[in-house]
Amino acid sequence: MKANQTLGASGFAILALLAPFLNAQESTSPLSAHSSSAEMKKLVAIIRPIGNSNVRGSVVFDKVDDGILINAKIGGLTPNAHHAIHIHEFGDLGSEDASSAGDHFNPGDHSHAIPDESERHAGDLGNLQADGDGNAVLTLVVNNITLDAGKRGIIGRAVIVHAKADDGGQPSGNAGDRIAAGVIGISKDARPEPAPPTPKPPGEGKPAEPEQKETRPTTPDTDVSVDE
Numbered sequence: 715m716k717a718n719q720t721l722g723a724s725g726f727a728i729l730a731l732l733a734p735f736l737n738a739q740e741s742t743s744p745l746s747a748h749s750s751s752a753e754m755k756k757l758v759a760i761i762r763p764i765g766n767s768n769v770r771g772s773v774v775f776d777k778v779d780d781g782i783l784i785n786a787k788i789g790g791l792t793p794n795a796h797h798a799i800h801i802h803e804f805g806d807l808g809s810e811d812a813s814s815a816g817d818h819f820n821p822g823d824h825s826h827a828i829p830d831e832s833e834r835h836a837g838d839l840g841n842l843q844a845d846g847d848g849n850a851v852l853t854l855v856v857n858n859i860t861l862d863a864g865k866r867g868i869i870g871r872a873v874i875v876h877a878k879a880d881d882g883g884q885p886s887g888n889a890g891d892r893i894a895a896g897v898i899g900i901s902k903d904a905r906p907e908p909a910p911p912t913p914k915p916p917g918e919g920k921p922a923e924p925e926q927k928e929t930r931p932t933t934p935d936t937d938v939s940v941d942e
């Protein structure tokens with residue numbers, strides 16, 4: 715009996731947490747009536763090794779005026795080599811080779827390509843270019859993804875780094891094994907877009923107190939003038 719109650723409570727809590735995301739999927743869930751999908755300011759994927767690679771780093775997604783700014787900093791790559799980097803459709807890293815992350819995220823149903831081809835998978839981020847120490851930094855601004863769970867949203871999907879370069883070929887750039895991956899989540903620095911102010915219903919709330927009374931100093935002793 716007690717176990718059932720506990721399960722019921724945690725089940726409800728999970729549904730409540732998922733509510734904003736369920737809504738964005740155009741679901742018919744009754745929860746959708748009570749929630750909205752806010753776009754975050756910042757998401758992050760912490761990249762960790764797959765298999766026996768030693769590839770680690772982070773990919774940060776920032777909402778900026780002209781799109782989404784992507785900043786990837788990855789180490790442990792093959793020195794002086796190119797490594798494909800993509801957003802894949804599922805944040806499911808349950809399989810050892812990360813195949814459970816699925817295909818490239820492709821909400822626009824385009825063919826594979828590398829930036830700056832405008833017609834490409836939204837997940838096609840191109841290549842990391844490692845330096846002589848195996849470190850790479852990639853910065854680019856894109857306009858085909860959003861930082862929410864909508865149709866173009868990348869929350870909960872995965873960033874995958876591959877063993878080989880993305881050559882732009884079909885269907886996925888001949889990029890080889892998946893050697894590192896991370897799930898895209900909400901950054902601790904994220905803030906949702908500010909909601910528009912909700913007008914107060916008439917008759918509710920008292921009128922503001924008149925701002926009198928505090929004009930005189932409350933501690934007259936502090937400003938004693940010296941008699942001369």
Ligand SMILES: [Cu+2]
Binds near residue numbers: 800802
């Ligand atoms: Cu990939």
